[in-house]
Amino acid sequence: MPVETQEERGETASPVGEIQLLRWSLLSWEPLPLSGASLRSHDSWTCSLLVPECRLWDPVHVFLTPVVPQWPFYNLDTMFMRGLKRKCFDGEEDIEGTLAGIKAIPSYNLQRQSLLDMSLVKLQLCHMLVEPNLCRSVLIANTVRQIQEEMTQDGTWQMINMQNTGQASVDRLVSTDILCRSSREQAEGKHVPGYSTFSKDFEGDQAQDSSETMSTASSVQALRNLQSNVWEMENSQENKGNFQKSLDQIFETLENKSPNSVEDLFSEVDNSYYDLDTMLTGMMSNTKMGHCDGLEPFPSPTTTTSSSNCKSDLNELDHIVEILVES
Amino acid sequence: MPDCAVILLDFTSQADIISTVEFNHTGELLATGDKGGRVVIFQREPESKNEPYSQGEYNVYSTFQSHEPEFDYLKSLEIEEKINKIKWLPQQNAAHSLLSTNDKTIKLWKITERDKRPEGYNLKDEEGKLKDLSTVTSLQVPVLKPMDLMVEVTPRRIFANGHTYHVNSISVNSDCETYMSADDLRINLWHLAITDRSFNIVDIKPANMEDLTEVITASEFHPHHCNLFVYSSSKGSLRLCDMRASALCDKHSKLYEEPEDPSNRSFFSEIISSVSDVKFSHSGRYMLTRDYLTVKVWDLNMETKPVETYQVHDYLRSKLCSLYENDCIFDKFECAWNGSDSVIMTGAYNNFFRMFDRNTKRDVTLEASRESSKPRAILKPRRVCVGGKRRKDDISVDSLDFTKKILHTAWHPTENIIAIAATNNLYIFQDKVNSEMH
Numbered sequence: 001m002p003v004e005t006q007e008e009r010g011e012t013a014s015p016v017g018e019i020q021l022l023r024w025s026l027l028s029w030e031p032l033p034l035s036g037a038s039l040r041s042h043d044s045w046t047c048s049l050l051v052p053e054c055r056l057w058d059p060v061h062v063f064l065t066p067v068v069p070q071w072p073f074y075n076l077d078t079m080f081m082r083g084l085k086r087k088c089f090d091g092e093e094d095i096e097g098t099l100a101g102i103k104a105i106p107s108y109n110l111q112r113q114s115l116l117d118m119s120l121v122k123l124q125l126c127h128m129l130v131e132p133n134l135c136r137s138v139l140i141a142n143t144v145r146q147i148q149e150e151m152t153q154d155g156t157w158q159m160i161n162m163q164n165t166g167q168a169s170v171d172r173l174v175s176t177d178i179l180c181r182s183s184r185e186q187a188e189g190k191h192v193p194g195y196s197t198f199s200k201d202f203e204g205d206q207a208q209d210s211s212e213t214m215s216t217a218s219s220v221q222a223l224r225n226l227q228s229n230v231w232e233m234e235n236s237q238e239n240k241g242n243f244q245k246s247l248d249q250i251f252e253t254l255e256n257k258s259p260n261s262v263e264d265l266f267s268e269v270d271n272s273y274y275d276l277d278t279m280l281t282g283m284m285s286n287t288k289m290g291h292c293d294g295l296e297p298f299p300s301p302t303t304t305t306s307s308s309n310c311k312s313d314l315n316e317l318d319h320i321v322e323i324l325v326e327s
Numbered sequence: 328m329p330d331c332a333v334i335l336l337d338f339t340s341q342a343d344i345i346s347t348v349e350f351n352h353t354g355e356l357l358a359t360g361d362k363g364g365r366v367v368i369f370q371r372e373p374e375s376k377n378e379p380y381s382q383g384e385y386n387v388y389s390t391f392q393s394h395e396p397e398f399d400y401l402k403s404l405e406i407e408e409k410i411n412k413i414k415w416l417p418q419q420n421a422a423h424s425l426l427s428t429n430d431k432t433i434k435l436w437k438i439t440e441r442d443k444r445p446e447g448y449n450l451k452d453e454e455g456k457l458k459d460l461s462t463v464t465s466l467q468v469p470v471l472k473p474m475d476l477m478v479e480v481t482p483r484r485i486f487a488n489g490h491t492y493h494v495n496s497i498s499v500n501s502d503c504e505t506y507m508s509a510d511d512l513r514i515n516l517w518h519l520a521i522t523d524r525s526f527n528i529v530d531i532k533p534a535n536m537e538d539l540t541e542v543i544t545a546s547e548f549h550p551h552h553c554n555l556f557v558y559s560s561s562k563g564s565l566r567l568c569d570m571r572a573s574a575l576c577d578k579h580s581k582l583y584e585e586p587e588d589p590s591n592r593s594f595f596s597e598i599i600s601s602v603s604d605v606k607f608s609h610s611g612r613y614m615l616t617r618d619y620l621t622v623k624v625w626d627l628n629m630e631t632k633p634v635e636t637y638q639v640h641d642y643l644r645s646k647l648c649s650l651y652e653n654d655c656i657f658d659k660f661e662c663a664w665n666g667s668d669s670v671i672m673t674g675a676y677n678n679f680f681r682m683f684d685r686n687t688k689r690d691v692t693l694e695a696s697r698e699s700s701k702p703r704a705i706l707k708p709r710r711v712c713v714g715g716k717r718r719k720d721d722i723s724v725d726s727l728d729f730t731k732k733i734l735h736t737a738w739h740p741t742e743n744i745i746a747i748a749a750t751n752n753l754y755i756f757q758d759k760v761n762s763e764m765h
Contacts, residue, residue, distance in 0.1 A: 115594060118652060131404045131430075134492055134511040135542045135561050136657045139598045142540055146594060 109154075112147055119144045345748035347735055351415040351423065354739040357385055357746055358425055359753055360410025364394040366427055368438065383744070385755055389438060389478040394429040406431050412497050416519070419503070424483070426506060430493040433508055435484035435519065443471040489515050489525045496545045502553040509546040509558060512539075516570075528576045529558060529568065544659070545604050551611045555580075563600030563618060565625065583614070583625050585632045595647040595656065603659035608668040609740075615671055617662040620644060622673050622683065637683045637690065640675050642713045642724045655729050663738040663745075674733025677722065678749045679709060695733060695747045695754040706756065 119140050342363030349358050357369040370388035397406040408429055416424040416435075423438040447469045452458050492510035499506045507516050507528065514529035529546075533539050546558035554570045566579035587596060599619035606615045613634075614625040620641055623633035639660075643650060650656040655676075662673040674680045675692075683690045692709045699706060712721040735748040743758035 112594075115648070115651075122654075131402070131406075131493065133657070135544060135601070136654075138539055138542050139561055139601060139657065142597055143594055146597070 112151070116144060116147045116151075119147070340751075343751045345735060345751065345753060346409050346411060347413050348737040348746045348748045348753070349413045349415060349425075350737050350739055350746065351425075352417055352740060354741055354744065356388065356415070356423060357737070357755075358413045358415065358427075359746075359748065360393065360413050360427060362407075362409040364392055364396070364408030364410060364429065366391055366393045366410060366413065366425075366436070383757070389480055391436070391480040393427045393434060393436065394432065397431075411494060414497050414499050414506070416499055417503050426497055426499065428494050428497050428508065431487070431490055433486040433489070433494065433497060433517075434482050435486070437481050437483045439479050439481075441477045441479055442473060442475075444474040445469040446472045484519070484522050486517055486522050486525070489517070495543070496547065498546060498548045498556070500548045500553050501551055505553075507546065507548060507556060509543050511542040514543065514546055514556075514558060514576075526574070528570060528574070530575065530577060531560075544602050547605055547607055549611055550607050550609065557605055557607070557614060559602035559605045559616060561601040562597060563602055565602065565605060565614065565616065567627065581627070581630050583630045583633075585623075593647065595651060598651070598656055599647065604661040606662055606664060608664050609666060610668055613668065615662050615664060617660050617673055619656060619658075619660075622662050622671055624671070624685065635685060637671070637681075639673055639681055640711070642711055646724070650729075653729065655732075658732055659734060660732075661735050663736050665738050665743065666741045672736055672738060672745065674736050674747070676729050676732050677727040678731040678733060679711075680733045680736060680747055693756075695749045695752075695756075697752075 122140050123137060123144070342361065342365075344362040345359050346362055347358075347360040350356070351358070355371050357371075359367050359369075361367070367390045368388045369385040371383050371385050374383055393410055394408040396408045398404075399406055406429065410427050410429060412426075412428050414426045416426065418424075421439070425436050425438070427434055427436060446453075447467050449463060449466055449469075450458055486508070489508065490510040490513065492512050494508050494510045497506060497508045504520075505516055505518050507514055508525075509515075509529075512530065512532040513527055515525040516528050517525045529543070531541065531543065540562075542561045544559050544561055546556060549555035549557070555567060556570070557565055557567045559565050563584065565583035567581040567583070568576035569580045570576060572578070572580060587600070602616045602618050604615075604617045607613070608615065612627060614627065616623050616625065616633075617639075620643060621639055622637045624635040625633045647656060660674050662671060664671055669686055670682055670684050672680060672682045678695045679692050680695060681690060681692050692711070693706045694709050707720075710718065710721045711727070712718070712723055714723075717723070731750060733747055733749055737746045739745070745756050747754040747756065
């Protein structure tokens with residue numbers, strides 16, 4: 001049931017007004033059948049698969065599905081396996097061509113890095129309206145810890161910290177298939193980057209690699225060129241301490257679900273985050289990374305936001321939810 | 328070969344995704360719960376001599392709304408009404424009872440039939456309105472007259488506020504008086520008649536939530552020993568606990584864990600080792616566990632490794648990264664024993680489900696789809712090819728539909744009848760050739 005808000009009546013001027021308009025019009029749509037996702041068809045891979053299903057948000061989910069750009073890690077396994085076997089497939093030359101500066105087979109460290117980024121993003125996607133799945137969060141967090149430990153043992157961690165901040169490139173296509181293969185397969189003579197080549201890899205990738213990958217918001221960097229420059233990401237924490245803090249914050253947030261803790265989690269992130277969130281769906285976190293392309297008709301968010309604005313947005317969110325639940 | 332007896336239900340909305348399937352102890356009733364909080368109970372029609380081919384069809388018996396969506400105002404979070412589990416109580420009188428649970432609240436429902444109605448009241452007329460006393464000249468005894476069968480479902484108990492985390496399993500004890508409910512970090516023991524109190528029997532919550540690395544994924548009471556129960560964890564271990572040992576069963580009596588294969592180690596090893604379901608065999612001698620790629624049969628007497636391991640879809644091992652990316656790696660598949668514990672069954676992707684015969688070591692992959700499930704048609708075995716030689720009708724790994732997953736399956740307690748939940752649809756298959764257990 002559409003409910004006219006103060007903003008809609010024009011009594012107050014607030015960017016939230018347009019958000020609510022968006023919400024009501026979305027709710028009146030018929031849910032479209034979702035296209036089946038398969039590993040073969042790249043076109044049907046979308047970010048929305050990362051969004052946990054939630055009854056209230058289904059129309060939004062459906063709406064955003066066609067316009068969400070491809071997650072850069074799609075179809076890693078097939079891509080990587082083809083490259084490994086050194087066969088010529090149609091279109092494969094293009095992919096390998098764009099990997100200029102990066103080896104045709106990305107280094108293990110790069111792959112591990114992208115897995116780490118993916119995991120961190122997944123952990124943040126937990127902040128939905130429904131309580132996040134604790135089992136999933138714990139498993140992802142354990143994976144992150146595992147990578148972190150391995151990187152510490154490698155000495156990779158310190159090396160990354162020492163580098164200056166660089167700009168992430170959307171060309172940083174990485175394949176993490178090597179991570180999926182067992183060490184036995186690796187020993188059987190497939191390409192295994194040894195440590196002697198590590199520094200060479202790293203230097204080559206330096207320009208493209210993002211050194212702030214340890215920060216919780218790092219993976220957004222990779223998507224910058226896909227978006228309309230709505231976000232300005234900070235080059236924030238790079239050291240282990242902050243990383244651990246982020247992990248801890250995530251767990252605390254899981255334990256005490258409250259707007260405050262969500263705010264704390266993003267306290268180091270530029271506040272323009274919140275604008276985009278409230279614009280999209282009023283969700284509390286940066287769940288939809290690549291949705292800017294689909295939002296051209298909507299006004300770009302104001303550049304300055306304060307946390308008090310965020311607070312009021314969250315109160316609006318509660319209000320909206322109450323209405324939705326009652327209807 | 329299983330024969331398709333009937334296809335039931337067809338919905339297209341999110342709320343109708345089936346989230347649990349359970350036969351009762353005789354197999355006469357089949358309960359399904361869905362994401363919208365509804366429970367639908369099917370009853371098997373008695374075999375009639377007139378139509379032998381339609382023996383034992385399942386028809387809708389009752390539908391009711393078990394749970395409603397709630398809002399936790401303290402945490403500003405919605406509590407889903409999705410039914411996570413249904414468990415039938417053993418039948419003790421004419422009524423049937425079942426427990427249904429969502430993330431937070433367990434409810435005991437009583438299902439009764441009414442097929443007679445009293446008529447001939449002295450003070451009330453046929454519509455129930457009070458009669459004018461002056462018109463009553465004589466007294467009559469009300470008689471019971473037959474009426475159309477009416478199935479009434481009433482909530483008898485509501486067990487609320489017992490869980491901080493999401494309830495993932497419930498299990499009725501063999502003593503028929505108590506049951507347990509397990510969430511991610513705790514297991515509570517309830518008495519079926521007492522709703523304001525429950526006993527915490529397992530608590531794995533660490534003092535500091537930052538140290539949390541393991542959660543409870545499933546739990547079940549032993550079918551015969553009322554003091555024994557098992558719970559599985561996200562790290563792939565099973566713990567058998569004896570309630571006689573202490574009030575808080577944090578110390579397990581037996582720990583079942585298979586050492587990790589170092590040659591197969593990857594970043595996803597832990598995730599795919601997480602046990603999604605655990606089921607005792609009917610005999611009580613074995614346990615069946617399901618992790619992402621395998622089903623394993625454990626002997627209760629041997630803790631070091633399972634006695635049998637079956638690969639469900641090993642061709643996904645090289646796809647783990649993509650499956651991690653799209654969250655499919657976190658799918659929780661269930662598993663089931665047949666009545667004689669000789670065959671085990673579990674679901675997979677692309678609406679496939681797998682059966683493994685423990686005696687002959689043969690396995691089969693079948694598909695639950697409308698096209699292949701015409702009434703009285705025999706299901707054709709399917710095959711997934713990994714490359715190399717490809718036969719006709721084979722499906723390649725890359726063509727699998729990962730949105731079509733069979734997470735919930737159930738096997739009739741005594742006969743070869745299975746219920747398969749494929750997203751919105753419920754399929755019931757019957758093995759016509761071998762109706763009896765062997």
